[in-house]
Amino acid sequence: MTPDEFRANGYALIDWIADYLGRVGTLPVTSEAHPGSIRAQLPAHPPETTEPFERVLHDLDRIVVPNITHWQHPNFFAYFPANISFPSILGELASAGLGVQGMSWVTSPACTEIESVMLDWMAELLGLPERFRFSSAHGGGVIQGTASEATLCAILAARWLATDGAVNHVGAASMTGLVAYMTSQAHASVEKGLRIAGIGTEQIRIVPHDHFFAMDTDALDRMMTDDRSNGLIPFFVNLTNGTTSSMAFDPVERAAEIAHLHGAWVHVDAAMSGIAALVPEYRWVNNGLEHVDSYATNPHKWMGINFDCDLFWTAHRSALLGALSILPEYLRSRALEEHDAIDYRDWQIPLGRRFRSLKLWFTLRTEGVRPAQHMIREHVALTQELSQWVIADGRFEIAAPHPLNLLCIAHRGGNASTDALIERVNATRQTLFTRTVLDHTSVLRWSIGARQTHREHVAETWKLVQSLAEPHPVGIQ
Amino acid sequence: MTPDEFRANGYALIDWIADYLGRVGTLPVTSEAHPGSIRAQLPAHPPETTEPFERVLHDLDRIVVPNITHWQHPNFFAYFPANISFPSILGELASAGLGVQGMSWVTSPACTEIESVMLDWMAELLGLPERFRFSSAHGGGVIQGTASEATLCAILAARWLATDGAVNHVGAASMTGLVAYMTSQAHASVEKGLRIAGIGTEQIRIVPHDHFFAMDTDALDRMMTDDRSNGLIPFFVNLTNGTTSSMAFDPVERAAEIAHLHGAWVHVDAAMSGIAALVPEYRWVNNGLEHVDSYATNPHKWMGINFDCDLFWTAHRSALLGALSILPEYLRSRALEEHDAIDYRDWQIPLGRRFRSLKLWFTLRTEGVRPAQHMIREHVALTQELSQWVIADGRFEIAAPHPLNLLCIAHRGGNASTDALIERVNATRQTLFTRTVLDHTSVLRWSIGARQTHREHVAETWKLVQSLAEPHPVGIQ
Numbered sequence: 001m002t003p004d005e006f007r008a009n010g011y012a013l014i015d016w017i018a019d020y021l022g023r024v025g026t027l028p029v030t031s032e033a034h035p036g037s038i039r040a041q042l043p044a045h046p047p048e049t050t051e052p053f054e055r056v057l058h059d060l061d062r063i064v065v066p067n068i069t070h071w072q073h074p075n076f077f078a079y080f081p082a083n084i085s086f087p088s089i090l091g092e093l094a095s096a097g098l099g100v101q102g103m104s105w106v107t108s109p110a111c112t113e114i115e116s117v118m119l120d121w122m123a124e125l126l127g128l129p130e131r132f133r134f135s136s137a138h139g140g141g142v143i144q145g146t147a148s149e150a151t152l153c154a155i156l157a158a159r160w161l162a163t164d165g166a167v168n169h170v171g172a173a174s175m176t177g178l179v180a181y182m183t184s185q186a187h188a189s190v191e192k193g194l195r196i197a198g199i200g201t202e203q204i205r206i207v208p209h210d211h212f213f214a215m216d217t218d219a220l221d222r223m224m225t226d227d228r229s230n231g232l233i234p235f236f237v238n239l240t241n242g243t244t245s246s247m248a249f250d251p252v253e254r255a256a257e258i259a260h261l262h263g264a265w266v267h268v269d270a271a272m273s274g275i276a277a278l279v280p281e282y283r284w285v286n287n288g289l290e291h292v293d294s295y296a297t298n299p300h301k302w303m304g305i306n307f308d309c310d311l312f313w314t315a316h317r318s319a320l321l322g323a324l325s326i327l328p329e330y331l332r333s334r335a336l337e338e339h340d341a342i343d344y345r346d347w348q349i350p351l352g353r354r355f356r357s358l359k360l361w362f363t364l365r366t367e368g369v370r371p372a373q374h375m376i377r378e379h380v381a382l383t384q385e386l387s388q389w390v391i392a393d394g395r396f397e398i399a400a401p402h403p404l405n406l407l408c409i410a411h412r413g414g415n416a417s418t419d420a421l422i423e424r425v426n427a428t429r430q431t432l433f434t435r436t437v438l439d440h441t442s443v444l445r446w447s448i449g450a451r452q453t454h455r456e457h458v459a460e461t462w463k464l465v466q467s468l469a470e471p472h473p474v475g476i477q
Numbered sequence: 478m479t480p481d482e483f484r485a486n487g488y489a490l491i492d493w494i495a496d497y498l499g500r501v502g503t504l505p506v507t508s509e510a511h512p513g514s515i516r517a518q519l520p521a522h523p524p525e526t527t528e529p530f531e532r533v534l535h536d537l538d539r540i541v542v543p544n545i546t547h548w549q550h551p552n553f554f555a556y557f558p559a560n561i562s563f564p565s566i567l568g569e570l571a572s573a574g575l576g577v578q579g580m581s582w583v584t585s586p587a588c589t590e591i592e593s594v595m596l597d598w599m600a601e602l603l604g605l606p607e608r609f610r611f612s613s614a615h616g617g618g619v620i621q622g623t624a625s626e627a628t629l630c631a632i633l634a635a636r637w638l639a640t641d642g643a644v645n646h647v648g649a650a651s652m653t654g655l656v657a658y659m660t661s662q663a664h665a666s667v668e669k670g671l672r673i674a675g676i677g678t679e680q681i682r683i684v685p686h687d688h689f690f691a692m693d694t695d696a697l698d699r700m701m702t703d704d705r706s707n708g709l710i711p712f713f714v715n716l717t718n719g720t721t722s723s724m725a726f727d728p729v730e731r732a733a734e735i736a737h738l739h740g741a742w743v744h745v746d747a748a749m750s751g752i753a754a755l756v757p758e759y760r761w762v763n764n765g766l767e768h769v770d771s772y773a774t775n776p777h778k779w780m781g782i783n784f785d786c787d788l789f790w791t792a793h794r795s796a797l798l799g800a801l802s803i804l805p806e807y808l809r810s811r812a813l814e815e816h817d818a819i820d821y822r823d824w825q826i827p828l829g830r831r832f833r834s835l836k837l838w839f840t841l842r843t844e845g846v847r848p849a850q851h852m853i854r855e856h857v858a859l860t861q862e863l864s865q866w867v868i869a870d871g872r873f874e875i876a877a878p879h880p881l882n883l884l885c886i887a888h889r890g891g892n893a894s895t896d897a898l899i900e901r902v903n904a905t906r907q908t909l910f911t912r913t914v915l916d917h918t919s920v921l922r923w924s925i926g927a928r929q930t931h932r933e934h935v936a937e938t939w940k941l942v943q944s945l946a947e948p949h950p951v952g953i954q
Contacts, residue, residue: 001562001563001564001843001844003495003498003499003563004495005563006491006494006495006563006566006567007491007492007495009563009564009567010487010488010491010494010495010566010567010570011487011488011491013567013570013571013574014483014484014487014488014491014570015484016571016574017483017487017570017571017573017574017575018480018481018483018484018487020574020575021480021574022480031586031587033586033587033590035582035586035817035818035819036590037586037590038586038587038590038591039590039593039594042590042591042594044597045598045601046598046599046601046602046841046845046846047841047842047845048845049845050842050843050844050845051842051843052843053564053567053839053843055842056564056838056839056842056843060571063587063591064575064587064591067586067587067590068575068577068585068586068587068588069577069578069583069584069585069586070577071576071577071578071584071585072575072576079578079584082576082577082578082829083576084573084574084576085478086478086479086480086482086483086486087478087486087530087533088573089483089487089570089573089574090483090486090487090490090530092569092570092572092573093487093490093491093494093566093569093570093573094490094493094494094537095569096494096561096565096566096569096570096783097490097493097494097497097498097561097566098494098497098541098545098549099548099549099559099560099561099783099784100545100546100547100548100559101546101548101556101559101784105512106546107546107548107556108545108546108548109508109510109512109514109515109544109545109546110508110510110515110540110541110544110545111545113510113513113514113515113516113519113544114515114519114540114541116516117516117519120521121522121523122523124522124523125523145622145827145829146827146828146829147828148826148827148828148829149826149827152673152826156673166677167672167675167677168672168677168678169677169678169679170677170679170680171652171653171671171672171675171676171677171678171679171680172649172650172652172653172655172675172676172677172680173649173653173677174677175648175649175652175675176648176649176650176653178649187805188803188804188805188828189827189828191803192801192803192828194648195644195645195648195800195803196629196633196673196674196801196826197673197674197675198644198648198649198652198674198675199648199649200643200644200645200646200647200648200649200650200651201645201646201648202646202647202648203647203648203649244805300829306573306576307576307578307829307831308827308829308831323672324669324673326665326668326669326672327665328664328665328721340512341512342512349625349626349629349673349826350622350623350625350626350666350785351623351624351625351665351666351669352559352622352623352625352777352784352785354784354785361533362530362533364523364524365524365527365528365532365533366478366527366528366529366530366533367478367527368523368524368525368526368527369523
C-alpha cells in the first residue's frame with residue numbers, strides 16, 4: 001500500500017466508521033453466528049495473491065458486521081458498556097501511526113510524560129485524593145489495559161510488601177501463609193489475579209455480604225482476626241465500588257480501617273462505577289478512597305475512551321516497583337539512573353506498551369468531560385425511571401439497590417421464569433441482556449451505559465420485555 | 478465532535494500520519510527531552526474549555542514529535558524493531574471504530590473466529606508444526622499483547638500441569654518444590670513472569686551457555702537430575718530462539734528432549750526472530766518446534782503488524798484453560814457450554830480484548846507476506862555486509878554469531894571504549910543503539926529491523942560510528 005493509497009483507503013475507512021456508528025442502531029444487536037460459522041466463510045489457507053483494500057472494506061460489511069455483537073448499539077444492555085468516541089478513535093489512530101514503544105521513559109519520553117499528566121488530570125476530574133497523584137510523596141498512576149491487570153498489579157505489590165520483598169527471591173515458600181479477602185460479589189478477575197499470583201482458593205476468604213450485596217465488615221474483622229490467630233498473614237483485601245452483578249458498593253472506609261489494623265493492602269476495584277465521579281452529585285462513589293492503597297477505574301467503560309484504558313493509581317509506588325522491576329543491561333538508561341524517570345514497564349505486567357494516553361488527551365481537549373457527564377446523568381436518570389416502570393408492572397421485582405445505571409430485575413414467577421424471559425428477549429436480537437444470580441435468585445441485568453442509548457431505546461426495550469414476560473406469575477418466591 | 482467533524486479530522490490525521498512516515502527519516506532519531514521537560518509543556522490542570530482538533534494536531538508536531546524516540550526512523554538500530562505498515566494501521570483504526578469486546582465467543586463471534594483463523598494462517602505461513610493448529614487434537618493459538626504475557630501464560634499452564642491443578646486450590650503450598658530453567662541470555666520477562674507466578678530467583682536455575690550464548694544442554698540435564706534427586710520438581714524450561722542480547726538460538730530439539738524426560742513444560746520465546754520463518758531459507762529458526770509445548774513470536778516486531786500483536790501457540794490448550802479459566806454466572810453462555818466455542822479470555826491474563834486480528838487480516842489480504850519477506854531478506858543481507866565492514870576495520874570485533882539481523886560489536890579498546898562510543902554516537906541523535914553485556918564484554922547492539930532501513934542508512938551510520946570510535950585501540954581484551 002503506497003502512501004497515496006493509504007490516504008485514499010484511510011479516508012474510506014474513516015467514512016465507513018462514521019457510517020457504521022450512524023447506522024448501528026438499525027442493526028440487530030447480536031448475530032446469527034454459531035461456533036464455526038464465521039471460520040467457514042474465510043479461506044482455510046492464507047491468500048496467495050493480494051486484493052485491493054475495497055474488497056477488505058466490503059468484507060467488513062459482508063463478514064464482520066453481521067457476525068459481531070454490537071457493543072455500540074443503543075439497545076446494548078448486557079455486561080457493561082464499552083463506549084468509544086470520535087476523538088478517542090482518532091487517538092488510537094495517532095498512536096498506531098506514530099508506532100512508538102513506551103516501555104520506559106527513554107524509549108519515548110512524551111509517551112510516558114503525557115500519560116503521567118493524564119493520570120493527574122483524571123485524578124483531578126474524578127476528585128481522587130492527593131495521595132494518588134504524582135505531586136504526592138509516594139503516589140502515582142498508570143494506564144493499564146484492563147482492570148484485571150490493575151487488580152493483579154495491586155495483588156503483586158501487596159504480596160511484595162507482605163513478604164518484605166522475599167517473594168522475589170524465595171517465591172512460593174514466602175507465600176504459604178498469605179490470605180486474601182473479598183466478597184462473592186467481587187469480579188472473577190480478582191480470583192484469577194490471585195490464582196496467577198499463586199494464591200489458591202483455599203487462601204481466599206469469601207467475606208459475607210449484607211442484603212445489599214456489600215461487604216459485612218464485622219465478618220471481615222472476625223475472619224482476619226481468626227486467620228492471624230492461626231498464624232496466617234492477611235495480605236490483601238479487594239473492595240468493589242460497583243460490583244459486576246448488582247453494582248453494590250463495599251463500605252470502603254470501614255473495611256480499609258479493619259484491613260490496615262490487620263496489616264493488609266486495600267485495593268478498590270471501581271472498574272465500572274468509578275467514572276461516575278466525573279459528575280459532582282455522584283462523587284460519593286469515592287467515599288473512603290483516602291484510606292486505600294490502590295484504586296482502578298475504566299474510562300473505556302463509561303467515559304467514551306476506547307478500550308483499552310484502565311486507570312490504576314497507587315499510594316505506594318515503591319511497593320509496585322519492588323514487585324515488578326527487573327533491570328537487565330539492555331534496558332538500563334541514564335534517565336532512569338540519574339533522574340528517577342518513570343519507566344512504566346515496571347508498573348505493569350507486559351514490557352511493551354502503546355501510546356494510550358493520546359486517547360485521553362485528544363478527548364479531554366476536544367470534548368472535555370461535559371459529554372461524559374451528560375451521558376452519565378442521562379443513564380442514571382433512565383435507570384431510575386425504568387425502575388418505576390418495573391415496579392408498576394406487578395410481575396417483577398427489583399433485586400438490588402440501583403444507585404447508578406444497573407437494574408437487576410427478577411420475575412416473580414421464579415428463576416425459571418426470569419431465565420426463560422432473558423432467552424426470549426435476547427432471541428429477538430433487538431437487544432441484549434446478561435443474566436446473573438444474586439444469592440440464588442436469577443436476575444436480568446439491565447445495564448444502561450451505551451453512548452447512543454436514550455430514553456426511547458429503554459422505553460421500547462421495556463415494552464419488548466413486558467410483551468415477552470409470562471403474563472401471570474406462577475408463584476411468588 | 479460531530480460525525481462530519483470526525484470525517485474531516487480523520488482525513489487530516491490520516492494525512493498527518495502519511496506525512497509523518499514520509500519525513501520521519503529527516504528527523505533526529507531521539508529527542509532532547511529530559512525527565513519532566515514534556516510535563517512542563519502541558520497544563521497542570523485539565524482544560525476547562527474545548528479546543529478544535531487542529532490545535533491537537535498542531536501539538537502532535539509541537540509537543541509529541543520533538544519528544545519521542547522515532548521507532549519508525551530508518552536509523553533506529555536500538556532494542557528491536559517495532560514495525561508498522563499502512564494496512565496494519567487501518568486494521569487498528571477499524572478495531573477502534575467497531576469498539577467490540579472479544580473476551581468470549583458470544584461477546585463478538587467474528588472477533589474470535591477471525592483471530593483463530595489468522596493464527597492458523599500464520600502457522601502455515603511460518604511453517605509451524607501441525608500440533609499448534611486448531612485442526613490438531615489439542616492445539617491452538619491466540620493473539621497476546623506481548624511476548625511477556627505469552628511467557629507468563631506458558632508458565633501458568635506449566636504450573637497447573639506440574640501441580641495437577643492443585644495450584645488453583647492450595648496455591649503456594651503446591652509450588653514450593655517447583656524449579657524453572659533458562660540461560661542468563663533469556664529475556665528479563667521470563668524472570669518477571671516467573672516472579673509474578675510466585676517462582677522466586679531461588680527456584681530458577683540459570684543454565685550455563687556455550688560460547689555462542691546458547692544453552693548447554695548437558696548442564697541442563699545435570700541440573701534437572703540434581704534437582705529431582707533433591708526432591709524438587711522441574712516444571713518449566715524457557716528456550717529462546719533469538720536472544721535479546723545477541724540473537725542466540727538455544728538447541729531446541731535436544732533441550733526439549735531432556736526437559737520432557739524430567740517432566741517439564743518447554744516454552745520457546747521467539748519474540749524477535751521467529752518471524753524470520755516467513756522466508757523459506759530462514760525456516761531453520763523453527764528447528765525442534767515439533768517437540769515443544771508452547772511457542773510465541775511477534776509480528777509486531779519484524780513483520781509490519783502494529784504493536785500489540787504477539788502470536789502464542791500451545792499444543793496443550795487444556796492446560797492453558799485449566800490454569801486460566803474461571804466461569805462466573807455473568808460470563809456463562811450457551812455457545813461455550815454446548816459447542817465448545819473458544820473464549821479467548823481463558824487464553825490470556827486480562828479479561829477484555831480488542832479486535833486485534835484485523836491488523837493481520839488487512840495486511841495479509843492487501844499486501845501478503847512478500848513485503849515482509851523482502852524486508853527480512855534485505856535486513857539479513859545488510860547485517861552480513863555490515864559484518865564485513867566491521868571486520869575490515871581493525872578496531873572492532875564481532876562478539877557473537879549473527880545469523881540474522883543483529884550484530885554485536887565490541888571495541889578492541891575494551892568496555893570503556895565501547896561504552897564511550899555508544900554514548901558519542903547516540904549523542905548525535907542521528908541514530909540510536911542500545912548497549913548490552915555479553916559475558917562481561919560491553920557491546921554495541923546493531924539491530925537492523927526498521928521497515929524504512931535500507932543500505933544507505935546502514936552505510937552512513939557505519940561511517941558515523943567509525944568517525945566517533947577511538948582511532949587506536951588502547952589494548953586488546
